[in-house]
Amino acid sequence: MSDAAQPTAAEVRAAAEAVKAALDRHLEAVERRSGDDDPAVYEAFNALAAAAEAYDERLYDRYDEVTPFEIPGADDSLPPYAGPEEPHALSVLIRRDYAVVEPQRLLAQAQRIVDLEKDEEDADAAVVGVSTHAALGVLFGEYEPDEIASRHKEFGLEEGDSTLWVSASEELPEPGEWLNAPFEQADPERIVCRFDVSAVFDDELDDDLEEQDA
Incomplete structure (x- = not known):
């Protein structure tokens, strides 16, 4: 990746702050969960995973460094989606x-x-x-x-x-x-x-x- 395309230090810092906020939201959702399949927990989990992935990418692009953790996702086991683009x-x-x-x-x-x-x-x-x-x-x-x-x-x-x-x-x-x-x-x-x-x-x-x- 060229220097011009690299994220700025401020962008990396913003991505880190987004992970912190997503962690807080995930913990709050877990603390308030209404059952094993509480959709709020799943939404917070997915948001945390997305924030962590974005931070990891920016950290690597800017500093050639990676995070020591990985959030697994069940969607990794699914084949490519072939359903309707706008389900009814x-x-x-x-x-x-x-x-x-x-x-x-x-x-x-x-x-x-x-x-x-x-x-x-x-x-x-x-x-x-x-x-x-x-x-x-x-x-x-x-x-x-x-x-x-x-x-x-x-x-x-x-x-x-x-x-x-x-x-x-x-x-x-x-x-x-x-x-x-x-x-x-x-x-x-x-x-x-x-x-x-x-x-x-x-x-x-x-x-x-x-x-x-x-």
Whole structure:
């Protein structure tokens, strides 16, 4: 890069200040998050990633120096976007995995819901009993998925991997068109953005830290 095209020292400093501001906004969003899929957190994450990338580029162009950190992005695993430039509809595909680690807690919570909903005339209604299958049906029938995600420990569940895909399309499908196979037509090339949560990311971070300490 020629000297004329290099960023000025003031531009590098401004990019550094933008990273600091983005860090503050990201922390504030995390502190106020309403659940695992709070869009404000994802927006702040993406803004932080963009600010850090801009600073890294300006720092390198001006001083031939790089930053010691990297913010990973799930979008790196996506193929090039091939969907409509101006989507008129979108689909939000969510998958969350859970392990049932405390069955008795799950059964107790489901029984509590059943007891609260029993009518006075139905005082002798059947209880959930020992069926985990029935307890899960009661739990997911009572609470929204986002509430279960934020309170999963109360229900005896442990989080596994989760992902959220925002997919663009030209128009909404006909009512009932995809209900029999809701995820069959998920096209990675139409993904506008995706957000992944996995313990594997924590493991990779731990490995990187161990390598730096070695």
